[in-house]
Amino acid sequence: MELNVKYMTRNDCFTAGRKINPKGIMVHSTATPGVMAADWFSRWNKSYKAGETNRQVAVHAFVDDKGVWQYLPWNHRGWHAGGAANNTHIGFEICEPGGFSYGKGSTMVGYNVSKNEAYFRKAWQNAVELCVMLCRKYDLTEEDIICHSEGANKRIASSHADVMHWFPKHGESMNSFRAAVRAALNKENSHAAGAPGIQVGDVVAIKDSALRYYPGGAAIPEWVKTGSHHKVTQIVSSGKAVVKGGRQCVLLGKKVDKKTGKESAGIMSWIETGSLIVLKSSSPTKKPPDGKALYRVQVGAFSNKKNAEVLLGKIKKAGFDGFIKKG
Structure with missing residues (x-):
């Protein structure tokens, strides 16, 4: 149309x-x-x-x-x-x-x-x-x-x-x-509903490029994007995905302090999923049965150790753990 x-x-x-x-x-x-x-x-x-x-x-x-x-x-x-x-x-x-x-x-x-x-x-x-x-x-x-x-x-x-x-x-x-x-x-x-899902309990950041919560919605204040991370509190309503302005949305609840991870009262606003970056998933990591292989995730390899340390710092700042291994 x-x-x-x-x-x-x-x-x-x-x-x-x-x-x-x-x-x-x-x-x-x-x-x-x-x-x-x-x-x-x-x-x-x-x-x-x-x-x-x-x-x-x-x-x-x-x-x-x-x-x-x-x-x-x-x-x-x-x-x-x-x-x-x-x-x-x-x-x-x-x-x-x-x-x-x-x-x-x-x-x-x-x-x-x-x-x-x-x-x-x-x-x-x-x-x-x-x-x-x-x-x-x-x-x-x-x-x-x-x-x-x-x-x-x-x-x-x-x-x-x-x-x-x-x-x-x-x-x-x-x-x-x-x-x-x-x-x-x-x-x-x-x-x-079939789009890649964000789960209740996930900790997310709002992309710098996001201007509105969803098409036709209110503008996102700068402090909401830069002041803290946010915890997802709701992803469906009456058993269905929530669509606003033609986009799938989730409800952001508590604010999460970027440094300490401490939670506090949040914005309680619906926002389209495409404007979010998942920093910490609420889904538990499943341990493999005894005798099964483990699969590692590698995000970079550097000849200069300082470059590796910079990337590791970014990973930890986003809420993930990691380590540097020489080999």
């Missing part, structure tokens, strides 16, 4: 500046054949108050077969539902292809299903991927996704037919859309 961001700063909805804590996602379709996602900027980036347009409307994004155009911040209160859902739901429009017209109500006249199948599938997939991204970002599930007509049935949106006037023509429904989002979320969680 290609995401393009270009805020409609002239739209009165944007300038109103009201924020929401997103609790769901509402899927719309445009009912404007042939007008694609990028085209809506020039249509809606206008002020009703200034007399530039006769409509007061704004959605967070438009989706077509090429990608997504985001026109409002995700936590901005949109004007898309015509009801209470504006206070709780992110709303996006799926653009409808050209080559047909609308008759009475929501009747699509001259719509060629086979001709538009390829477009529909690409737009559908982009919409699914957008929902997956938003679910990750705001801790939502597929059950938090509805379309405009479902919102009308719940009395939190105005009376519209979208998207159920269109999806069934391609053998789809909101139930199958939600199922596609669920499948994509499960795939991501499975991938995350």
Whole structure:
């Protein structure tokens, strides 16, 4: 999914500046054949108050077969539902292809299903991927996704037919859309759970290159990275890997003094595993049965003893034991 961001700063909805804590996602379709996602900027980036347009409307994004155009911040209160859902739901429009017209109500006249199948599938997939991204970002599930007509049935949106006037023509429904989002979320969680794991009790350092705890998360203060090491206190929630901003995360608990190893109250923050270096594993070292071979780990060999001592110092500083052997 290609995401393009270009805020409609002239739209009165944007300038109103009201924020929401997103609790769901509402899927719309445009009912404007042939007008694609990028085209809506020039249509809606206008002020009703200034007399530039006769409509007061704004959605967070438009989706077509090429990608997504985001026109409002995700936590901005949109004007898309015509009801209470504006206070709780992110709303996006799926653009409808050209080559047909609308008759009475929501009747699509001259719509060629086979001709538009390829477009529909690409737009559908982009919409699914957008929902997956938003679910990750705001801790939502597929059950938090509805379309405009479902919102009308719940009395939190105005009376519209979208998207159920269109999806069934391609053998789809909101139930199958939600199922596609669920499948994509499960795939991501499975991938995350199968990643090389960090265990509870591991002592870790945060990489100097890490700027945020996870994509879209808070910035990591410099003192968190340099002041101490950290102990991992949690790696799953409800039996599943924790994914934030699309990345597998673990919870850092107690701080660990770099010199003494003494533990103290910590930051209790989730951070992506890719930003961590394991300094000391909690997994016990298993002794081999009697008579079995031992395998040594060598990290360097030097002709100059001082170079060997420097490396050994780094190893011990990281929390590992080691020794120098001449041979």
